[in-house]
Amino acid sequence: MSDKPRRITLEEWDLRYEQLQRAGVRQPDYGGLLSRHLEDGDQRLLKLRYDNSAAALRLWNFLLTEEDRLHDARAGGKKLIGTMKDLGTVPVMAYSFDNVVAFYPDGAWWIPCVMELSAGLLSIADSLGIDESFCPVRAMLGAFITGAHFPVPDRLICSVGATCDDFSAIAQRLSSLGHPILWWEIPHRRKPDSNEAAVNLPGGFPAPKCQVEFVKSELTRVKTALEESASEQLDEKKLSAGIKEANQVRRYLAELRHLAFTAELCPLPALEMLIAEMLAIHFCSDRRETIGVLKELLGEVQARVQAGVGILDADAAKIFWVNPVADLQVMNLLEDCGGRICGTEYLFTHALDAIPQDLPPLEALARMALADPMVGSSTDRAERICADIRKLGSEAVLISRIPGASHCALEGEVISEIVQEKFDIPVLEIEVPPVTDSMRPTVRTRLEALVETVKARRKR
Amino acid sequence: MKTIIYTCPYVPAEWIAAHGLQPSRIIPDAAEAEGPLGRAEGVCPYVQGFINEVITDKQAGGVVITTVCDQMRRAFDILVRRSDVPVFLMNVPNTWQNVGVQKLYIDELKRLGRFLIGLGGKPPLDDTLTEIMLGYDTARTSILAAGGYLPAREYAETIAAFGRDGPGEEFTDITKHELRIEGVPLAIVGGPLMRQDFDVLDIAEQAGGRIVLNATETGERGMCAPFDRRLLRDEPLMELASAYFGGIQDASRRPNSGLYKWLKSKLVGRGVRGIIFHRYLWCDMWHAELRRLKDWTDLPVLDIDTTGDNETRRHRTANRIHAFLETL
Numbered sequence: 001m002s003d004k005p006r007r008i009t010l011e012e013w014d015l016r017y018e019q020l021q022r023a024g025v026r027q028p029d030y031g032g033l034l035s036r037h038l039e040d041g042d043q044r045l046l047k048l049r050y051d052n053s054a055a056a057l058r059l060w061n062f063l064l065t066e067e068d069r070l071h072d073a074r075a076g077g078k079k080l081i082g083t084m085k086d087l088g089t090v091p092v093m094a095y096s097f098d099n100v101v102a103f104y105p106d107g108a109w110w111i112p113c114v115m116e117l118s119a120g121l122l123s124i125a126d127s128l129g130i131d132e133s134f135c136p137v138r139a140m141l142g143a144f145i146t147g148a149h150f151p152v153p154d155r156l157i158c159s160v161g162a163t164c165d166d167f168s169a170i171a172q173r174l175s176s177l178g179h180p181i182l183w184w185e186i187p188h189r190r191k192p193d194s195n196e197a198a199v200n201l202p203g204g205f206p207a208p209k210c211q212v213e214f215v216k217s218e219l220t221r222v223k224t225a226l227e228e229s230a231s232e233q234l235d236e237k238k239l240s241a242g243i244k245e246a247n248q249v250r251r252y253l254a255e256l257r258h259l260a261f262t263a264e265l266c267p268l269p270a271l272e273m274l275i276a277e278m279l280a281i282h283f284c285s286d287r288r289e290t291i292g293v294l295k296e297l298l299g300e301v302q303a304r305v306q307a308g309v310g311i312l313d314a315d316a317a318k319i320f321w322v323n324p325v326a327d328l329q330v331m332n333l334l335e336d337c338g339g340r341i342c343g344t345e346y347l348f349t350h351a352l353d354a355i356p357q358d359l360p361p362l363e364a365l366a367r368m369a370l371a372d373p374m375v376g377s378s379t380d381r382a383e384r385i386c387a388d389i390r391k392l393g394s395e396a397v398l399i400s401r402i403p404g405a406s407h408c409a410l411e412g413e414v415i416s417e418i419v420q421e422k423f424d425i426p427v428l429e430i431e432v433p434p435v436t437d438s439m440r441p442t443v444r445t446r447l448e449a450l451v452e453t454v455k456a457r458r459k460r
Numbered sequence: 461m462k463t464i465i466y467t468c469p470y471v472p473a474e475w476i477a478a479h480g481l482q483p484s485r486i487i488p489d490a491a492e493a494e495g496p497l498g499r500a501e502g503v504c505p506y507v508q509g510f511i512n513e514v515i516t517d518k519q520a521g522g523v524v525i526t527t528v529c530d531q532m533r534r535a536f537d538i539l540v541r542r543s544d545v546p547v548f549l550m551n552v553p554n555t556w557q558n559v560g561v562q563k564l565y566i567d568e569l570k571r572l573g574r575f576l577i578g579l580g581g582k583p584p585l586d587d588t589l590t591e592i593m594l595g596y597d598t599a600r601t602s603i604l605a606a607g608g609y610l611p612a613r614e615y616a617e618t619i620a621a622f623g624r625d626g627p628g629e630e631f632t633d634i635t636k637h638e639l640r641i642e643g644v645p646l647a648i649v650g651g652p653l654m655r656q657d658f659d660v661l662d663i664a665e666q667a668g669g670r671i672v673l674n675a676t677e678t679g680e681r682g683m684c685a686p687f688d689r690r691l692l693r694d695e696p697l698m699e700l701a702s703a704y705f706g707g708i709q710d711a712s713r714r715p716n717s718g719l720y721k722w723l724k725s726k727l728v729g730r731g732v733r734g735i736i737f738h739r740y741l742w743c744d745m746w747h748a749e750l751r752r753l754k755d756w757t758d759l760p761v762l763d764i765d766t767t768g769d770n771e772t773r774r775h776r777t778a779n780r781i782h783a784f785l786e787t788l
Binding site for chain 2: 128129130133134158160161162163164165166168169170171172173175176181183184185187188190193210214217218221377378379401404406407408409410411413414417
């Protein structure tokens with residue numbers, strides 16, 4: 001375990017880095033001072049607070065060097081696949097090939113935050129007719145135009161159907177700009193009819209067997225396209241091995257989430273937990289290293305829990321967080337206001353649940369794809385959130401609206417109503433743009449009010 | 461006879477009618493600020509209007525919603541909680557190129573059929589479906605033929621009446637109009653129009669324009685392709701699916717190249733000289749097409765974005781259309 005756990009600034013991390021170096025802590029080849037990433041224009045780093053463990057340093061350096069990894073992969077002869085929207089399914093398949101690296105260009109939605117709007121990606125999107133009424137994922141368009149944030153993939157694959165309109169529309173715009181896309185259909189997950197054959201999905205929801213069969217046929221098309229790109233056949237054995245590796249990532253994350261959300265003292269900050277969860281989606285372009293990063297992080301958390309130490313006060317309000325934030329700093333802000341994360345639903349629970357290993361692998365992936373919270377109803381999403389609240393003892397729910405996102409306009413009300421029907425806990429909605437600086441006082445006030453409400457209710 | 465209401469053009473009225481129920485495609489009014497939906501920040505006005513219309517409707521025996529747009533898909537979640545009327549959510553794929561999605565659409569029609577039977581409908585016989593399809597097809601042909609002769613609002617209202625009530629005698633002699641509207645030939649392109657927004661058609665014609673192509677979802681773009689009458693008699697359900705799923709071009713399709721192909725043929729064929737692009741705030745699907753359309757066509761394009769509600773916006777829209785026509 002590192003020294004006393006606490007949240008530190010970027011400046012403090014440089015000093016801490018020297019300490020770790022002197023202590024002989026081994027750094028991976030992408031390691032080094034966190035502050036060096038400022039040279040890439042990642043100015044938001046100056047305003048964040050970080051966990052002070054060596055494991056967290058490795059996590060951050062891993063995250064912030066992904067672009068280099070992608071360029072290296074291409075230089076090494078690997079095919080780059082841009083997977084879009086499905087958040088976790090296609091990469092499991094892609095990483096089962098020997099010479100394929102898959103990543104989500106969607107991830108560009110954090111660039112305006114990390115670079116504090118200096119990259120100009122949103123302005124480029126504006127110029128292409130995709131203005132601020134769309135979700136910040138529109139930054140992806142700008143990233144394709146500039147080519148400055150990730151190499152343009154050799155092939156683009158995008159799920160469509162039961163997805164958000166923003167992304168579908170933006171991807172279509174991208175296609176019209178000369179980036180061909182292989183579209184695959186993911187239908188809205190529905191409840192099986194009473195006399196209809198049904199299967200259980202990872203995460204617990206049932207689905208009609210015919211929907212699983214349909215998705216399987218769509219994933220077969222995706223598999224064929226990947227095989228063409230990779231000039232390599234993907235047999236069941238290879239895909240099963242890929243699923244097994246993906247499940248290792250998910251197992252570590254499950255343990256990490258359990259400890260982070262339930263330990264008496266919060267052992268790891270919300271920001272690092274968010275990033276750790278995000279690794280499940282496409283392994284930050286290196287599956288093996290993701291497993292290593294998560295293993296070390298889990299070891300740190302286990303040691304902290306065993307030692308009874310944490311980074312927040314014991315009375316921190318336990319907040320269940322819904323939707324990822326466009327501005328990473330807001331995760332710090334929650335903790336500054338006296339809250340801690342106790343449960344998350346960042347729109348990709350299907351990338352966290354174990355993939356069945358006792359099924360033919362394509363069927364297992366089809367079931368996983370259908371378990372996507374975006375693919376089902378808002379009611380299903382709320383039910384899943386309620387099940388987690390019951391397990392974790394969350395004291396409030398915070399729904400973080402994504403500006404312009406088509407799903408946020410109506411789902412918040414449904415989730416809020418269902419949570420309040422089942423639990424007598426407060427629910428708050430806030431909207432988080434890529435850079436919250438100008439509205440920070442408002443966001444802060446609302447978070448403080450939520451935390452105060454939770455603490456006041458404990459005394460009732 | 462129970463009435464089944466819907467608004468999406470991919471719901472075939474003939475299929476509902478073949479179950480012995482009355483299909484009625486509704487075009488909502490703009491929602492009141494104090495409507496039953498409550499807070500509506502970020503909600504597309506058309507979706508908001510539809511939700512409010514369904515919640516306040518006391519006549520409907522069932523509602524059919526589709527997954528074509530995300531907000532409408534989520535409207536299902538709201539309606540099952542707020543309305544006592546049975547609601548059916550139909551999966552309509554966005555992709556269209558392969559047999560698998562075409563089969564999915566047909567399977568969804570069959571599932572819709574089971575829902576309709578559950579509401580008291582009867583299993584459709586092929587002969588019944590065929591006759592109903594022929595009736596609809598004849599009326600549609602008649603309406604489309606009248607398009608060049610009717611004032612834009614009358615044409616749009618005729619299409620709306622057909623969607624609401626189905627084929628009737630009023631559509632058989634519709635081509636007797638010999639009136640030719642004069643003015644600059646225009647197209648209106650976009651998603652659906654709410655009832656109040658039919659005003660935009662009057663405004664365009666009063667300003668010296670002539671709408672020769674109503675390519676909105678509530679206009680002729682939302683009408684299915686003509687049926688192949690030979691195939692119709694052999695396999696009516698297949699032909700129905702083909703004409704709707706394969707025949708209606710929309711911005712939501714992936715890829716939506718078919719929409720541009722359809723537009724190209726209509727714009728050229730009708731000698732269009734300017735395009736009014738009508739969209740609702742928060743409708744991402746159509747909003748994203750605006751710049752692309754401008755890049756794609758040599759014709760001038762006027763963007764009319766609206767929340768569909770107030771008089772101030774109506775004046776703004778009128779001013780913009782007047783200015784647009786002056787430049788033409």
